[in-house]
Amino acid sequence: MPENGLERISILIEFNVLQKISEVREQVSKWKSEGLSVGLVPTMGGLHNGHKSLIKSASKSCDRVIVSIFINPTQFGDEEDLDKYPKTQESDCLLINDAGGSAAFIPNVLEMYPIGFATKVSVSGLTNILCGASRPGHFDGVTQIVAKLLNQVSADRAFFGEKDWQQLTVIRRLVRDLDISTKIISVATVRDEFGLALSSRNSYLDSSQLNIARKLSSILQMSAYNIASGGYSSVECAQAAQILLESGFEKIDYLECRNSHSLDLIERTTEDECRIFAAVYINNVRLIDNHVVV
Numbered sequence: 001m002p003e004n005g006l007e008r009i010s011i012l013i014e015f016n017v018l019q020k021i022s023e024v025r026e027q028v029s030k031w032k033s034e035g036l037s038v039g040l041v042p043t044m045g046g047l048h049n050g051h052k053s054l055i056k057s058a059s060k061s062c063d064r065v066i067v068s069i070f071i072n073p074t075q076f077g078d079e080e081d082l083d084k085y086p087k088t089q090e091s092d093c094l095l096i097n098d099a100g101g102s103a104a105f106i107p108n109v110l111e112m113y114p115i116g117f118a119t120k121v122s123v124s125g126l127t128n129i130l131c132g133a134s135r136p137g138h139f140d141g142v143t144q145i146v147a148k149l150l151n152q153v154s155a156d157r158a159f160f161g162e163k164d165w166q167q168l169t170v171i172r173r174l175v176r177d178l179d180i181s182t183k184i185i186s187v188a189t190v191r192d193e194f195g196l197a198l199s200s201r202n203s204y205l206d207s208s209q210l211n212i213a214r215k216l217s218s219i220l221q222m223s224a225y226n227i228a229s230g231g232y233s234s235v236e237c238a239q240a241a242q243i244l245l246e247s248g249f250e251k252i253d254y255l256e257c258r259n260s261h262s263l264d265l266i267e268r269t270t271e272d273e274c275r276i277f278a279a280v281y282i283n284n285v286r287l288i289d290n291h292v293v294v
């Protein structure tokens with residue numbers, strides 16, 4: 001039984017908050033025995049309209065939707081923002097309910113990583129480029145927790161946002177390689193009116209930093225357009241990086257054009273779909289985005 005604020009919320013809106021893996025399994029078996037399909041939306045909380053769109057997509061295609069909220073410590077590096085990651089479970093539950101979610105799964109760290117936990121889950125190749133190059137071990141943490149969640153929930157479908165395109169690609173490979181039967185569904189990035197991809201990390205920016213952040217998407221789009229029109233991606237990306245720095249971004253972690261599926265570097269467009277990927281910093285806040293090259 002959930003405690004404090006969460007208990008209040010679950011009574012107030014008759015919302016199902018589960019904290020134990022056994023409760024999730026029991027709930028999902030019950031739904032399945034009634035012939036209902038089940039969707040899973042894995043999150044780390046701090047829910048915003050981007051998550052809302054994932055939950056809405058899930059509730060359109062599944063009869064019941066579980067949203068997990070777990071700030072997974074194993075995907076954060078030592079220097080990263082684990083401690084300041086937003087913790088907003090009560091408003092998260094209201095948003096889930098509002099978006100058509102049926103239950104939240106909010107386990108604690110010991111439930112997910114009991115004493116003696118020793119298993120690693122790692123997808124090689126796709127994980128040592130882009131975000132994986134500057135966040136060593138990050139994707140091992142992601143695949144570890146996502147593999148666990150997919151096993152715990154046994155959903156028919158699990159929903160992930162396209163903003164984290166590399167994560168999505170890595171998870172698709174994980175599911176294929178380990179024969180996990182949950183189908184992975186991608187959902188388009190939700191942007192504000194200026195094109196800024198919604199992210200929990202946007203809340204760390206003040207208004208002048210937000211104005212800078214809002215330039216990212218259009219600069220990437222321009223570059224994607226130039227590459228699609230025959231430009232060399234190394235040249236276009238170097239030019240876009242320069243424009244980003246002149247626009248007030250502090251540091252560029254990467255800005256690259258890659259095949260959307262293999263994530264191989266692309267110099268000129270081919271028949272295969274490719275995307276432009278960026279990770280940039282404003283005041284130590286790391287933002288990522290990507291755009292398809294068409």
Ligand code: PAF
Nearest residue numbers: 042043044072142145164
């Ligand atoms: O994208 C996220 O919020 C996280 O990486 C995920 C998939 C919930 C795993 O912790």
